[in-house]
Amino acid sequence: MMFNMILLAVVTLLLNGGGISQWMPLAEANSCRKLDACRCEYPDGSGYDLSELLDIRDNYMMTQDAATQDWYYFHPCSDIKYLNSTEAPCSQGKGYTLCRRHTVNSTDTFQKLGTTETSSFSSDADNNQEYLVYKTADSEVTTIQLVCVKNTKSYIFVEQDTVLKTAKQVNILLFSPYACITTIEEISQSSVGQVLLILFFTGTFAYFTIASIVRFMYFGARGIEVIPNLQFWQDLPGLVRDGANFIRNGCRVEPSPDPDSYDAI
Incomplete structure (x- = not known):
C-alpha cells in the first residue's frame, strides 16, 4: 500500500510538471483509432485493451475526489445500471460508463458523465499519454488517463489540478497493467x-x-x-x-x- 501511494505521488508530480493544463487532442494520423468502447489501435498494430480490467460485468471502479468529496463510478467496456440508488439519473436509459455522485446536506445528486457511445480515445504525443475522453451535453469533459503499472491491482485516482477543474474538466488516472500498450489483434483484419x-x-x-x-x-x-x-x-x-x-x-x-x-x- 505504501509503495502504491509513493508511486501515485511521483506519477502525479510528473504529470503536473508536464504542463497538462487543458485537453488538446493530437492529430488524427498519430491517434489511437477506437475499435470499441475499451480498445483502440495505432497504425503500427499496437494499442490499448481494457476488456479484462473488470472481472465481473456489473462491478465498477470507484474513487473519491479529495477536494470536492465527489464519488466517481467507472465501468469502461459497457454501460451498466447498477448503483446504490436505482432512481439515479446514471441508471436511466442504457445506463452509464462514467457517473459522478455529489453530496450536499446528506442529499445525493448523480450526473451521467459518459457512456460507451460518447467515449473516444485521444493521444498526447508530447507527454506520451493516452486518454479515454467523455463529454457531456454542456461541454463538461472527463478524461481517463491510462497509466501503465506492472504487477499491481488496478485502481483510479482523481488528479488534483485546479486549472483543469476551472475549465470544467476532470482528469482521472487509471493505474493498471491493462493500461499498458499491447499488440491489438483486430478481428476485421484479413487472415x-x-x-x-x-x-x-x-x-x-x-x-x-x-x-x-x-x-x-x-x-x-x-x-x-x-x-x-x-x-x-x-x-x-x-x-x-x-x-x-x-x-x-x-x-x-x-x-x-x-x-x-x-x-x-
Missing part, C-alpha cells in the same frame, strides 16, 4: 485464408472473362463455345466422381471387369 480466397476468386473471374473475350473476338466462338477449356469443364463432374470412388476404395485402383464376365456383358 491468410481470406487473402487466398480473394486471390482465388479474383484469378478465376479474370481467367474466364479474359479467355472468353479472346475466344469470342479472335476465334469466332459463339454460345457455350466461348468457355475456355470447355471439354475439361464438361468432364469435371465425372472426374470428381472417379476421384471420390478412388478415395472410398482406400486409394486403390479398381480393376477393370473381365470383358467376358457377366458384369461386362
Whole structure:
C-alpha cells in the first residue's frame, strides 16, 4: 500500500510538471483509432485493451475526489445500471460508463458523465499519454488517463489540478497493467485464408472473362463455345466422381471387369 501511494505521488508530480493544463487532442494520423468502447489501435498494430480490467460485468471502479468529496463510478467496456440508488439519473436509459455522485446536506445528486457511445480515445504525443475522453451535453469533459503499472491491482485516482477543474474538466488516472500498450489483434483484419480466397476468386473471374473475350473476338466462338477449356469443364463432374470412388476404395485402383464376365456383358 505504501509503495502504491509513493508511486501515485511521483506519477502525479510528473504529470503536473508536464504542463497538462487543458485537453488538446493530437492529430488524427498519430491517434489511437477506437475499435470499441475499451480498445483502440495505432497504425503500427499496437494499442490499448481494457476488456479484462473488470472481472465481473456489473462491478465498477470507484474513487473519491479529495477536494470536492465527489464519488466517481467507472465501468469502461459497457454501460451498466447498477448503483446504490436505482432512481439515479446514471441508471436511466442504457445506463452509464462514467457517473459522478455529489453530496450536499446528506442529499445525493448523480450526473451521467459518459457512456460507451460518447467515449473516444485521444493521444498526447508530447507527454506520451493516452486518454479515454467523455463529454457531456454542456461541454463538461472527463478524461481517463491510462497509466501503465506492472504487477499491481488496478485502481483510479482523481488528479488534483485546479486549472483543469476551472475549465470544467476532470482528469482521472487509471493505474493498471491493462493500461499498458499491447499488440491489438483486430478481428476485421484479413487472415491468410481470406487473402487466398480473394486471390482465388479474383484469378478465376479474370481467367474466364479474359479467355472468353479472346475466344469470342479472335476465334469466332459463339454460345457455350466461348468457355475456355470447355471439354475439361464438361468432364469435371465425372472426374470428381472417379476421384471420390478412388478415395472410398482406400486409394486403390479398381480393376477393370473381365470383358467376358457377366458384369461386362
